[in-house]
Amino acid sequence: MADLGAVTxxxxxxxxxxxRRARLGRALAPYGLLLPAAAVIGGVLGxxxxxMVKLSxxxxxxxxxxxxxxxxIGLGNYRQLVHDHEFWTVLLRTLLFTGVTxxxxxxxxxxxxxxxxxxxxxxxxxxxxxxVLAWAMPVPVAANIWxxxxxxxFGVANxxxxxxxxGNYQHHDWFVNPWQxxxxxxxxxxxxxxxxxxxxxxAGLSQVPQELLQAAAIDGARPWRVFKxxxxxxxxxxxxxxxxxxxxxxxxxFTQVWLLRDERPTSDYFLTGIYAFEQTFSxxxxxxxxxxxxxxxxxxxxxTFFYIRQMIRIGEV
Amino acid sequence: xxxxIVAAAAFVVVLAAVVATSGLASSKDQSITVWLQVDAxxxxxxxxxxxxxxxxxxxxxxxxxxxxQTWGEHLTKLDASLAGGDAPDVVELGNTETVKYMANGxxxxxxxxxxxxxxxxxxLQGLAESGQYxxxxxxxxxxxxxxxxxxxxxxxxxxxxxxxxxxxxxxFLANGKKLMKKFGGxxxxxALYLPGRDWYVGLSFVYDYGGQIAKQVNGKWQGTLExxxxxxxxxxxxxVARALxxxxxxxxxxxxxxxxxxxxxxxxxxxxxxxxxxxALDPKVGNxxxxxxxxxxxxxxxxxxxxMPTFLGGSDLAVPVTTKNKQLAIDWIKAFTxxxxxxxxxxxxxxxxxxxxxxxxxxxxxxxxxAKAAEASWFVPAAKNWANVENANVxxxxxxxxxxxxxxxxxxxxxxxxxxxxxxxxx
Numbered sequence: 001m002a003d004l005g006a007v008t009x010x011x012x013x014x015x016x017x018x019x020r021r022a023r024l025g026r027a028l029a030p031y032g033l034l035l036p037a038a039a040v041i042g043g044v045l046g047x048x049x050x051x052m053v054k055l056s057x058x059x060x061x062x063x064x065x066x067x068x069x070x071x072x073i074g075l076g077n078y079r080q081l082v083h084d085h086e087f088w089t090v091l092l093r094t095l096l097f098t099g100v101t102x103x104x105x106x107x108x109x110x111x112x113x114x115x116x117x118x119x120x121x122x123x124x125x126x127x128x129x130x131x132v133l134a135w136a137m138p139v140p141v142a143a144n145i146w147x148x149x150x151x152x153x154f155g156v157a158n159x160x161x162x163x164x165x166x167g168n169y170q171h172h173d174w175f176v177n178p179w180q181x182x183x184x185x186x187x188x189x190x191x192x193x194x195x196x197x198x199x200x201x202x203a204g205l206s207q208v209p210q211e212l213l214q215a216a217a218i219d220g221a222r223p224w225r226v227f228k229x230x231x232x233x234x235x236x237x238x239x240x241x242x243x244x245x246x247x248x249x250x251x252x253x254f255t256q257v258w259l260l261r262d263e264r265p266t267s268d269y270f271l272t273g274i275y276a277f278e279q280t281f282s283x284x285x286x287x288x289x290x291x292x293x294x295x296x297x298x299x300x301x302x303x304t305f306f307y308i309r310q311m312i313r314i315g316e317v
Numbered sequence: 318x319x320x321x322i323v324a325a326a327a328f329v330v331v332l333a334a335v336v337a338t339s340g341l342a343s344s345k346d347q348s349i350t351v352w353l354q355v356d357a358x359x360x361x362x363x364x365x366x367x368x369x370x371x372x373x374x375x376x377x378x379x380x381x382x383x384x385x386q387t388w389g390e391h392l393t394k395l396d397a398s399l400a401g402g403d404a405p406d407v408v409e410l411g412n413t414e415t416v417k418y419m420a421n422g423x424x425x426x427x428x429x430x431x432x433x434x435x436x437x438x439x440x441l442q443g444l445a446e447s448g449q450y451x452x453x454x455x456x457x458x459x460x461x462x463x464x465x466x467x468x469x470x471x472x473x474x475x476x477x478x479x480x481x482x483x484x485x486x487x488x489f490l491a492n493g494k495k496l497m498k499k500f501g502g503x504x505x506x507x508a509l510y511l512p513g514r515d516w517y518v519g520l521s522f523v524y525d526y527g528g529q530i531a532k533q534v535n536g537k538w539q540g541t542l543e544x545x546x547x548x549x550x551x552x553x554x555x556x557v558a559r560a561l562x563x564x565x566x567x568x569x570x571x572x573x574x575x576x577x578x579x580x581x582x583x584x585x586x587x588x589x590x591x592x593x594x595x596x597a598l599d600p601k602v603g604n605x606x607x608x609x610x611x612x613x614x615x616x617x618x619x620x621x622x623x624x625m626p627t628f629l630g631g632s633d634l635a636v637p638v639t640t641k642n643k644q645l646a647i648d649w650i651k652a653f654t655x656x657x658x659x660x661x662x663x664x665x666x667x668x669x670x671x672x673x674x675x676x677x678x679x680x681x682x683x684x685x686x687x688a689k690a691a692e693a694s695w696f697v698p699a700a701k702n703w704a705n706v707e708n709a710n711v712x713x714x715x716x717x718x719x720x721x722x723x724x725x726x727x728x729x730x731x732x733x734x735x736x737x738x739x740x741x742x743x744x
Contacts, residue, residue: 062418066423152565175567176718262572265710266567267710278708282393282705283740284417284705
C-alpha cells in the first residue's frame with residue numbers, strides 16, 4: 001500500500017512543473033529533429049544566397065575579386081538592370097520559351113497518360129519502360145545525343161530528312177536560324193520533361209472513379225466532354241502542381257542550351273540563366289550577374305507561391 | 318540555373334575561406350603549378366619536358382605540375398582560382414587577354430627581373446608590348462603565330478590549279494572555283510575550309526580592305542565595323558566563303574580542329590597556324606600519308622601583289638600576384654623561354670619570341686610562308702576590356718550571321734558595333 005500510496009501521491013505533489021516540462025519537451029522535439037536539416041540547408045543554400053544578395057548590391061569585378069573586397073553601390077546594379085535592353089530581350093525570350101515548353105509538355109504528357117489508360121497491360125509496361133528510360137537519362141548525355149543527331153555534317157536528322165525527300169538537308173546548320181535552333185532545344189526539353197508528367201498523371205487518372213466515367217458515357221457524353229467536366233476537375237490539383245513544377249524547371253534551363261551551342265552560346269541563345277552566367281563569368285561582372293540571378297529568383301518565388309499554396313490546400317483536404 | 322549560380326557563389330566562397338590555411342601549407346611544399354594551353358601539348362611537348370628538366374637541375378626536389386587548359390574556358394578557371402587564392406604560379410595568357418589582367422592587378426610586377434630573362438633585349442616588339450602596362454612589365458613573350466593558307470598539292474594539281482602562291486584574292490577565288498568544279502560533287506569537299514566563327518581569318522578581310530574593329534575618339538571607344546572599308550571586306554569574305562567553303566557557318570576553327578578535317582583529304586585549303594601543318598600529319602590524330610603533299614602560301618590581298626594582313630596571335634607567360642613562389646615561377650619561365658627551347662618552338666612552326674631567332678624559319682619551305690605572312694599583321698584594339706568582347710562572342714556571332722546569309726552585312730555590323738562600343742567603354 002505504501003508503494004501504491006507513493007505512486008498516487010507523487011503526481012499530486014508536483015503536478016504542474018513535470019507536466020509542463022513534458023509538454024514543453026514534446027512541443028520542442030519536432031524542432032529539434034528539424035534542426036540538422038535546417039542547418040544543412042542554411043549552410044549550403046542560405047549562406048550562399050545571402051552572399052549573392054550582398055554581391056548584387058556591390059560593384060564586384062575582376063579587380064574586386066583579386067582584392068577580395070567589393071564596393072557597396074546600393075541599388076546601382078538593379079538600376080542598370082532596368083535599363084539593360086538585352087536583359088529584357090532575354091527575359092522575354094525566357095518567358096516565351098517557358099510558356100511553349102510547359103504548354104507542350106503538359107499537353108503531350110496528358111495525351112500519353114490518357115493513352116496509357118486505354119492500351120493493354122503489355123503495351124502499358126512497354127510505354128512506362130520507355131518513359132522511365134527517357135526520364136533516367138542524365139541531361140548532359142541527352143544533350144550530347146541531340147548534339148550529334150543535328151550535327152552539321154554527320155547528323156542523322158539531316159540524313160533522314162534528305163533521304164525522305166523532305167528537302168535538301170545536306171549540310172543544314174540547325175542553329176543559323178534561331179527559330180530552328182530553339183525548335184531543336186524545345187524538342188529536347190519537352191522530350192526530357194514528358195515522362196514525369198505522363199507517369200504522374202497516369203497515377204492520377206487511375207484514381208478517377210470509374211462509375212462517374214461510365215455514368216457520363218451512358219448519358220451520352222462525348223470523350224472530350226467527359227475529360228473536361230469530370231477528369232479535369234478531379235485532377236486539377238495535380239495539374240496545378242505539375243504545371244508550376246514544370247515552369248520552375250523550364251525557366252532555369254541552362255545545361256541543354258550550353259552543351260548544344262559548344263559551351264559558347266551567342267546572344268541569340270541566351271536565356272536568363274545563361275545571361276547571368278555570361279555576365280558573371282565571361283564579363284567578370286560578379287555583382288551585376290548576381291543582380292540578374294536575384295531577379296530570376298524573385299520571379300521563380302512567385303511561381304513557387306502558387307505551388308506551395310496548392311500543396312497546403314491538398315494537405316487540408 | 319539558380320542552383321548553378323548559387324553553387325558557383327558557394328564555390329567562390331569556400332575557396333575564399335580556404336585561402337588562409339592553404340596559403341600557409343603551399344609555401345612549405347616545394348612544387349609549382351604551371352598552366353599552359355593545349356597548343357604546347359599538341360605541338361611541342363618535348364619543349365615542356367626539357368624546360369622542366371632544366372628547371373629541376375637548378376632546383377632539385379621542386380616538382381613542376383604542368384596543367385593544360387583550353388582556350389574556351391581557361392579565363393573562367395583563372396578567375397575562380399584567383400578568387401580562391403590557389404591560382405597557378407605560372408599562367409599562359411593570349412596576347413589579347415593580358416591587358417584585362419594587368420589593368421586589374423592580377424599579375425605580379427616582373428619589371429625588376431626583366432633584364433634577367435633570356436633575350437629580353439631582343440624580344441619581339443609587338444609581343445613584348447602585350448606584356449607591358451603603364452611602363453611596367455607583367456608578362457614575358459612566349460611565342461607568336463601567323464596564319465597562312467595551307468593547301469593539298471595533289472588536289473590542286475588534279476584540278477589544274479597552279480601550286481604557286483596566288484597573286485591576288487581574285488586569283489585565289491578563281492583557283493578555288495576550279496577546285497569546286499572538279500571535286501564539288503563530294504558534298505563534304507571544301508576548296509577553302511572556313512568555319513563561320515573563325516574570326517582570326519574573317520577579320521583579316523576587314524583589315525585587308527583598310528577597315529578595323531574599333532578606334533578611340535576623345536578617350537571613348539567606338540566600334541567601326543560599319544565603316545565602308547570594313548563592310549567591303551566582310552562582303553568579300555561572304556563571297557569567298559559561300560563560293561568555296563562548306564564548313565559549318567556556326568562552327569569555329571577548333572570544333573572540329575581544322576587541321577584534322579584537312580587531314581581527311583576533302584579540303585583543298587585552310588588558313589591555319591604553322592604548327593597545324595605538322596599536326597595534320599601526326600600519325601596519332603592526323604594523316605601521315607599527306608607528308609610531302611602539303612604546301613603553304615600567305616593569303617593574298619585583294620590588292621594584287623600584296624599579302625593579306627594576318628592576325629598576330631601570340632602568347633605570354635605571367636605570374637599571378639597570388640603566388641607564394643614568385644622566384645621559382647620566374648626561374649621556370651626562364652628555362653622555358655631559353656634560346657634553345659625557343660628555337661624548338663620556332664621549328665614547331667611558330668614565330669619565336671626574339672628577333673634574333675626569327676631568321677631560322679625564313680628559308681624553310683614549310684615555315685617560310687608563315688614568316689612572310691607575318692610581315693603584314695593586325696592586332697585587336699588595345700582596350701582594357703577587349704577580352705570581354707572576345708568572351709561575349711561578338712565577332713563570331715556577326716561573322717556566322719553574315720556568312721550564313723542570316724543577316725545582311727549592314728545590319729550585322731551595326732549590331733556588333735553597338736555591342737563593342739558598350740563593352741569597351743564599360744567602367
